[in-house]
Each structure stands twice: as structure tokens, then as C-alpha cells.
Amino acid sequence: MKNTVRILRSEKGWSQAELADLLNVSRQSVNAIETGRYDPSLPLAFAIARLFGRRIEDIFLDGEASAQAAE
Amino acid sequence: MSRTKGFRSANRRYLYVFWPFMAAYVAIILGASFLIDKDTSPLWLKVAGALAATLPIIGALWAILRRVAETDEYTRLRQLTALAQGGAITAGIAFLVGFLQIFNVIGSIDIFWFGTLFFLAYGLSVCLLQFGKTV
Numbered sequence A: 001m002k003n004t005v006r007i008l009r010s011e012k013g014w015s016q017a018e019l020a021d022l023l024n025v026s027r028q029s030v031n032a033i034e035t036g037r038y039d040p041s042l043p044l045a046f047a048i049a050r051l052f053g054r055r056i057e058d059i060f061l062d063g064e065a066s067a068q069a070a071e
Numbered sequence B: 001m002s003r004t005k006g007f008r009s010a011n012r013r014y015l016y017v018f019w020p021f022m023a024a025y026v027a028i029i030l031g032a033s034f035l036i037d038k039d040t041s042p043l044w045l046k047v048a049g050a051l052a053a054t055l056p057i058i059g060a061l062w063a064i065l066r067r068v069a070e071t072d073e074y075t076r077l078r079q080l081t082a083l084a085q086g087g088a089i090t091a092g093i094a095f096l097v098g099f100l101q102i103f104n105v106i107g108s109i110d111i112f113w114f115g116t117l118f119f120l121a122y123g124l125s126v127c128l129l130q131f132g133k134t135v
Helices: A005-012 A016-023 A027-034 A042-052 A063-070 B007-035 B043-070 B073-102 B112-131
Strands: none
Touching: A005 A016, A005 A027, A005 A042, A016 A027, A016 A042, A027 B073, B007 B043, B043 B073, B073 B112
């Protein structure tokens, strides 16, 4: 699943390690989420959304829904 | 029923108990090799030595499983994957060695080494997951 975590993190000027500290997860977790190798659970997705002051669907992009909308 | 404490706390709690267990293991092995003679020592001493050397290993396994339960979800996934891979590799090699023994291709191998093999395979899997991009 694509997401905008890397962009939002860059806007805040945080490193992956700093974001990991704020979310209480490993830096590898943040890296895996940013690169799309791992989709977080709902509680972690909510925590990420809360941290950036956005809605989950603004951060995590449902590729299927986007494709249907484009058709 | 989540016992998650987060990555840092889980790691700290893991290291606080893992290294003392490993230090105890080394001390007990050194002590046992000094005190126990395979041929002449009494049975109770041999059994006590075996139990004493095994307890820190059980403690280390407990520490690993507690960290798996308490850490963040991605680390838990990777640890469980590594544990499963370690178990699968160990089981596969145990069956191969077992059949080779049944067919009289090789002599008997101490079952002790399969425990060592599990930790080796688990460690190797952790390294591959750490540096690879499989999960």
C-alpha cells in the first residue's frame, strides 16, 4: 500500500529514527512502512495519522479505490 | 490481551535478562567442566550439572519470546519469521540426519547439537531479514 509518510516526515524535518521514537517502534519499522514493504496495523496507522494531524486515508492510499475513481 | 510495551522498552527488558542468563550459562559450563568427570562423578552431580546448564538456555528462550510479545508489530513479525525459519531448518536437518542414521549411512549424532543448530539457524534468519528485503 502506498503512503505519504516519507513526505510528511520530511516536512516535519524528522529523521526515521526520530519518527520511530515518537511512535515507539523500531527505525526499521518506519523504513518498511515508508517503502511500502509493510502495511501497519490500524492502531499504528491511527497513531501515525494522529502524529501528523491527518486522516488515515490522507496518508495511506488505497490503490484499488484510486484506480476505480480514475476509470 | 496485547502486552505490547513498544520497541525500546521491550529491547531494554530483553537485554537486562538475556546477558545475565548467557553469563550464567558460561559460568555453569566452565564450573561443570571443572567439577564433573564423565566417568567417575556421581549420577546426582551429572544430573545437577545438566539441569543447571539448561536453565539459562530456557531463560534465554523465555527472554526471546517475551520480547516477541512486547515489541512493536513489525519487529514481532520479523522475529516470528526468523523463529519459524530456524525451527523449519532445524526440523528439516533433524529428519535428514534421522533417515541417514536409520539407513546406516552415518553414525549417531548427539541430540544436543540440534539445539545449537536451532539457535544458529534462528540467528542466520535474523541476519538475512535484517539485511535482506524479504519482510
